[in-house]
Each structure stands twice: as structure tokens, then as C-alpha cells.
Amino acid sequence: MANVTAQMVKELRDLTGAGIMDCKKALIETDGNIESAVEVLRKAGLAMAAKKAGRIAAEGLVSFKVSDDCKKAAIVEVNSETDFVAKNDLFKDFVANVTAQALATTAKTMDEFKAEPWIEDASKTVGDALVEKVAVIHENLQIRRFEQMVSDSYIGAYLHGGGRIGVLVNISSDVVNDEVKKAVKNTAMQIAALSPLFVDEASIPAEWTAKENEIILGQIAQDPKNANKPAQVQEKMAVGKMKKRLTEVCLLDQEFFLDNEKTVGQYLAAVGKENGTTIKVNSFLRFETGEGIEKKQEDFAAEVAKQMGQ
Secondary structure, three states: OOOOOHHHHHHHHHHHOOOHHHHHHHHHHOOOOHHHHHHHHHHOOOOOOHHHOOOOOOEEEEEEEEOOOOOEEEEEEEEEOOHHHHOOHHHHHHHHHHHHHHHHOOOOOHHHHHHOEEOOEEEEEHHHHHHHHHHHHOOOOEEEEEEEEEOOOEEEEEEEOOOOEEEEEEEEOOOOOHHHHHHHHHHHHHHHHHOOOEOOHHHOOHHHHHHHHHHHHHHHHHOHHHOOOOHHHHHHHHHHHHHHHHHHHEHHHOEEOOEEEEEHHHHHHHHHHHOOOOOEEEEEEEEEOOOOOOOOOOOHHHHHHHHOOO
């Protein structure tokens, strides 16, 4: 009997989407033969994902769940192939359960998350539940990512476009009344709309600043209008461009979308003063469905011709 290794199990899982124990059993049954194990899983109805694994899942939903005391939250992205499926109640219910699982999980990686007992039925894993849902929905589905957030004060949230974008905002404040909560939601809406990268300049990694400065200096040097300008002049120009860039990428420096006379930082300071507190944004999370995934471009006419053998 072949020695079934963790790497073999992982490879079979990647191919089929089946659960860890199902993959292990199939490999033992087939003496470690991956191709035969795939067939075993297919026959058992556990590998519906196998022939769908190559399809790009770039639609889907972002979802979040916040604890009753608003001090812990989780946000997830679950992908499907089509927007039609993303609007299906069966898919929505699955995403809601994945979100609840993410709020309770102690997993640090996706592999650990998928290996956990499923919140709806502890006799199966999260990965098993995913494979079963693929078998029912008949599309490639992926639990793409999840993150948790913990606050000493309050977490606000905002969902845009029915689940296209989700935002969590972690703040500290001695007062958390309706006005403060409204300000946090407005801040979450700001993040959804304008996609800042950082809370403020102090939170920017030095590597990002160095790389961005290098890019800006390169852009200045390549502009023919600057060909005869001394290096020190170009460096001053770079400083000005960097300041402008920071107003784009830093949340607190962005122009507030509801009042262009204020920055987000000034808006939060004003709300804090009115309510006898200081509102500090500690962190935020912004998930957008399909971001970073290259969607497959379908040529419908070519696909029809291919099916007709032309």
C-alpha cells in the first residue's frame, strides 16, 4: 500500500474540492493513484467541483457579521461563476453560514478554516459543505478569504450593492452613542466609495513610501518639460506630488464625501467634539467581490461555432 502523504491529499483536494478525509480515503482505496482517486470521488458524488475547478469564480458576495456587543466582527468573500447564482437564495444562505463560521473560527489559514467542523452540521467540514453546495448549484464556488476584527470600543459596518463591497471599521471612543455610530457608518461608506489604503500617514509602511516616491521621481524625470530642471527641483516637485498622493490613499486625509469642505479626519473630530469624545480610527477592512481576479472574457460567437464544430 502506498504511503498517503499530506501533499497527496492536498493535491487531490485542489483537483476536486472534496473534504480532507474523503480525499484520504479515496487515496488509500486507490493505493495513492491520484487519477483513480478522482474517479472514486466522482462516483461518490463528492467531486462535482472537479470538472468545474478550471472555471473562473469572480462573481459572488461579500458578507459580514458583527457580534452583539459590536466588539468583534468577521468579513468574508465567497465567489461564484455567475451573478445569477450570487443572487440565488441557496447561495446567500450558504454565504451567511460561512460568515457565522468566520466570526466563531480560530483558524488562521483557509486550509484550517475548511478543515473545521461545519457550523450547520458538525459531522462534515466546511470544505465538505462547500463541495456539496457545488454539487447542488452546479457552479465552481470558492470561499476566497475571511478576516476577523476585534475592537476595544466599537466596530461599524457597511454593505454596498447588495454584497458587492463590504467594509468594517474599528474605532476607539469613550462615547458610543447614535451620533458616533452614524459617523462610523459614514466613514465606512467613504471607504467603500474611495478605497483608501491606509488610516493615516503614520500607518503607511516605509517600503510603500519608498516605492511610491521612486515611481513619482521616475514620472517627473520622464516628462520632457522637466529635462533641464536640477535634481533638487525635481525632488521638491516629488514632495508636492507625494502630499497629493497621501490625500488619496490615507482615509483621514481624504475629502469627506458628504462635505467637501472637510477631510474625513476633520469630520470625525467635529463629531467627537460635539459628543464629548475623541473618535480614533484604529483599522478598517474593505472587501470587494472579485477584486484582483482576472475575469474570463467569453467570445459567445466563437463558443457557438466551436460547439457546432465549425
